[in-house]
Amino acid sequence: MSALHxxxxxxxxxxxxxxxxxxxxxxxxxxGNALRALGSHALGSDQLEAVSRALRQMPExxxxxxxxxxxxxxxxxxxxxxxxxxxxxPRFGFTIRCVRGDYxxxxxxxxxxxxxxxxxxxxxxxxxxDYRGVPLQxxxxxxxxxxxxxxxxxxxxxxxxxxxxxHSGAVPIVQTLAxxxxxxxxxxxxxxxxxxxxxxxxxxxxxxxxxxGAEGLLLDVARLAETVGxxxxxxxxxxxxxxxxxxxxxxxxxxxxxxxxxxxxxxxxRKCLILDLDNTLWGGVIGDxxxxxxxLAQGDAVGEAFLSLQSYALALRERGIAxxxxxxxxxAVARRVFREHPEMLIREDHVAVFQANxxxxxxxxxxxxxxxxxxxxxxxxxxxxxxxxxxxxxxxxAVAVPELxxxxxxxxxxxxxxxxxxxxxxxxxxxxxxGFYQENARRAALLAQADGLDAYLQSxxxxxDFRPFDGVxxxxxxxxxxxSNQFNLTTRRYTEAEVAxxxxxxDVFALQVRLTDVFGDNGMISVxxxxxxxAARWEVDTWLMSCRVLGRKVEDMVLxxxxxxxxxxxxxxxxxxxxxxxxxxxxRDHYVKLGFEAMSVADDGExxxxxxxxxxxxxxxMRVNRxxxxxxxxx
Amino acid sequence: MGDGDTLARITxxxxxxxxxxxxxxxxxxxxxxxxxxxxxxxVRLILAVQKAFNVKFxxxxxxxxxxxxELVDLVEQKAGAAGVA
Numbered sequence: 001m002s003a004l005h006x007x008x009x010x011x012x013x014x015x016x017x018x019x020x021x022x023x024x025x026x027x028x029x030x031x032g033n034a035l036r037a038l039g040s041h042a043l044g045s046d047q048l049e050a051v052s053r054a055l056r057q058m059p060e061x062x063x064x065x066x067x068x069x070x071x072x073x074x075x076x077x078x079x080x081x082x083x084x085x086x087x088x089x090p091r092f093g094f095t096i097r098c099v100r101g102d103y104x105x106x107x108x109x110x111x112x113x114x115x116x117x118x119x120x121x122x123x124x125x126x127x128x129x130d131y132r133g134v135p136l137q138x139x140x141x142x143x144x145x146x147x148x149x150x151x152x153x154x155x156x157x158x159x160x161x162x163x164x165x166x167h168s169g170a171v172p173i174v175q176t177l178a179x180x181x182x183x184x185x186x187x188x189x190x191x192x193x194x195x196x197x198x199x200x201x202x203x204x205x206x207x208x209x210x211x212x213g214a215e216g217l218l219l220d221v222a223r224l225a226e227t228v229g230x231x232x233x234x235x236x237x238x239x240x241x242x243x244x245x246x247x248x249x250x251x252x253x254x255x256x257x258x259x260x261x262x263x264x265x266x267x268x269x270r271k272c273l274i275l276d277l278d279n280t281l282w283g284g285v286i287g288d289x290x291x292x293x294x295x296l297a298q299g300d301a302v303g304e305a306f307l308s309l310q311s312y313a314l315a316l317r318e319r320g321i322a323x324x325x326x327x328x329x330x331x332a333v334a335r336r337v338f339r340e341h342p343e344m345l346i347r348e349d350h351v352a353v354f355q356a357n358x359x360x361x362x363x364x365x366x367x368x369x370x371x372x373x374x375x376x377x378x379x380x381x382x383x384x385x386x387x388x389x390x391x392x393x394x395x396x397x398a399v400a401v402p403e404l405x406x407x408x409x410x411x412x413x414x415x416x417x418x419x420x421x422x423x424x425x426x427x428x429x430x431x432x433x434x435g436f437y438q439e440n441a442r443r444a445a446l447l448a449q450a451d452g453l454d455a456y457l458q459s460x461x462x463x464x465d466f467r468p469f470d471g472v473x474x475x476x477x478x479x480x481x482x483x484s485n486q487f488n489l490t491t492r493r494y495t496e497a498e499v500a501x502x503x504x505x506x507d508v509f510a511l512q513v514r515l516t517d518v519f520g521d522n523g524m525i526s527v528x529x530x531x532x533x534x535a536a537r538w539e540v541d542t543w544l545m546s547c548r549v550l551g552r553k554v555e556d557m558v559l560x561x562x563x564x565x566x567x568x569x570x571x572x573x574x575x576x577x578x579x580x581x582x583x584x585x586x587x588r589d590h591y592v593k594l595g596f597e598a599m600s601v602a603d604d605g606e607x608x609x610x611x612x613x614x615x616x617x618x619x620x621x622m623r624v625n626r627x628x629x630x631x632x633x634x635x
Numbered sequence: 636m637g638d639g640d641t642l643a644r645i646t647x648x649x650x651x652x653x654x655x656x657x658x659x660x661x662x663x664x665x666x667x668x669x670x671x672x673x674x675x676x677x678v679r680l681i682l683a684v685q686k687a688f689n690v691k692f693x694x695x696x697x698x699x700x701x702x703x704x705e706l707v708d709l710v711e712q713k714a715g716a717a718g719v720a
Contacts (some may be wrong), residue, residue, distance in 0.1 A: 019651070019654060019656075021677070045679070046651060046652050046654075046679060046683065049679070050654045053654065077675070079675050080675070080679075188643040237684075237694055238678070239694075240694055241678060241694050241697060242674075242675070244678070248678075248679070248682060391664075
């Protein structure tokens with residue numbers, strides 16, 4: 001059973017209070033956006049049924065959702081399919097109304113100019129037939145008989161489509177037939193003309209050769225059923241009981257695939273894939289681990305996982321999807337991987353827009369879209385970090401942001417299963433398009449300010465935890481001190497024994513910082529060491545921070561904590577030092593941003609800064625925890 | 636597991652599937668007594684009950700069911716047989 005496909009794992013799981021939220025959305029005077037947001041979760045078939053029921057109580061147009069009238073003809077019970085399709089519509093920006101014919105009256109509906117489907121003015125018609133709904137039997141073992149049988153079934157489908165085109169004026173969407181899993185011979189089924197498997201394959205080949213473009217479109221149910229397993233797809237008990245054409249577990253996936261096709265018909269398929277770098281395109285953090293330290297290699301299980309995402313992205317580029325990069329990194333450090341790492345598959349000239357900087361990603365993505373003259377609804381953004389994903393979803397709801405599994409081996413499969421780039425045609429122009437983006441792209445001018453960043457930070461409900469160095473966390477402190485390269489003001493390295501000595505030194509202020517937010521515990525994310533240089537001053541010997549929590553005002557909170565402690569100990573001034581290295585360019589302006597005053601610049605580029613402990617500080621921007629004994633010591 | 640417990644859990648499943656928080660069931664309740672419990676919903680209800688209790692019914696058992704009480708008994712019989720109770 002494919003859990004990925006059954007649970008639509010690229011979508012966020014449905015909220016626990018789904019039904020309450022649906023009711024709340026329906027009571028809004030303007031429910032369109034709320035329905036779309038709710039529908040963009042991975043809804044199960046009962047939840048889709050609830051959405052479809054809610055939509056049926058509303059007018060057909062629920063702005064900004066676009067009304068879509070869909071004819072639905074086929075064999076078996078189509079009520080479940082209909083509810084799933086209508087319930088899935090809002091995820092794709094539609095309010096879909098299905099128009100159905102009478103039970104098992106496919107040909108009659110299609111050929112009569114006055115039938116429900118013919119008269120409704122539908123935008124498209126789905127022909128939901130399976131192997132039980134077409135005349136597809138013949139004597140086994142005779143080539144001519146097999147060919148004739150497939151021909152008869154094909155002629156039947158063509159006749160239905162001809163009727164639909166003539167009377168409804170709508171484009172027919174024809175399903176390929178999933179082969180039933182019950183073998184007649186075994187392996188011979190593929191070889192003997194007229195075996196049930198052979199007949200289905202013959203018909204599918206003819207359908208695929210015919211239904212492209214103006215003739216109609218193909219919904220490849222055969223591929224879908226094969227992907228999840230035809231023995232899972234077909235449920236004989238359910239067929240006997242309710243004539244449901246496939247197991248209800250697959251309704252969400254089926255409806256999702258159909259809706260992708262409707263989106264493609266409307267010309268709204270996505271066109272650009274924006275990729276994060278660290279732990280998305282390679283394992284590790286380039287700024288900390290360096291060119292030799294990141295994981296990206298053939299012959300290494302983890303390295304190959306990242307390569308498979310790279311190679312899938314390149315294949316998408318070949319078919320006309322633009323690639324772009326958005327990463328929190330130094331531009332030169334990030335580009336060096338593309339230029340010099342021997343295992344990199346994606347190279348700089350594959351990338352239409354390359355944004356490696358320390359800005360908020362939502363801001364960068366908006367500027368990439370502008371640079372490529374694409375709407376935000378044409379963008380897919382892939383990032384391993386759930387905080388970045390959520391930030392982008394909140395700031396730019398039109399951008400598609402797939403959930404990713406923990407294991408990078410499944411990144412490519414998950415992105416593929418999400419089906420953002422569904423197309424109904426492939427042309428020479430598509431083949432060249434990625435190149436067009438390249439030529440036109442120049443580095444985007446970055447938008448100055450992030451929209452609603454403060455509101456976003458609020459929604460993260462961050463809690464910061466300050467405590468002095470201690471034995472329990474000593475190893476982790478030492479590890480951070482020896483590993484951090486980018487957000488590291490002085491890059492001084494200390495052994496575990498030296499860290500232990502700092503714990504015991506009463507004159508030293510040695511601070512470890514943890515951060516939790518709505519997504520969970522980020523662990524230890526910052527370390528600060530202050531040493532007295534004279535009776536009234538502290539010099540910041542070490543200040544480092546994990547890049548994971550950049551742009552979240554952690555630095556501001558840490559400064560407040562330093563000042564608080566300095567005051568408690570009667571220290572009047574804090575001196576900051578920046579010692580430039582190849583890797584820590586991002587904190588060059590750290591102290592000036594925090595409001596320090598410049599003191600001196602040395603020949604080797606070292607800068608010194610001062611900050612008075614008497615300066616009035618603004619309010620806390622997040623909740624603060626301190627261990628009890630620390631409070632007592634400070635008082 | 637006691638009778639009341641199974642009935643309460645089945646009621647919760649029915650509320651979810653039929654999207655009706657006010658729904659209440661007794662052993663004597665039949666499809667005719669419940670708004671929305673038609674033959675289509677019946678299949679969805681049975682599938683959801685099977686999933687919730689991790690049991691599987693045959694078509695014969697499903698079509699024989701006359702009221703909620705019989706469904707409760709069937710669930711308990713199946714769950715008991717599987718050693719879940």
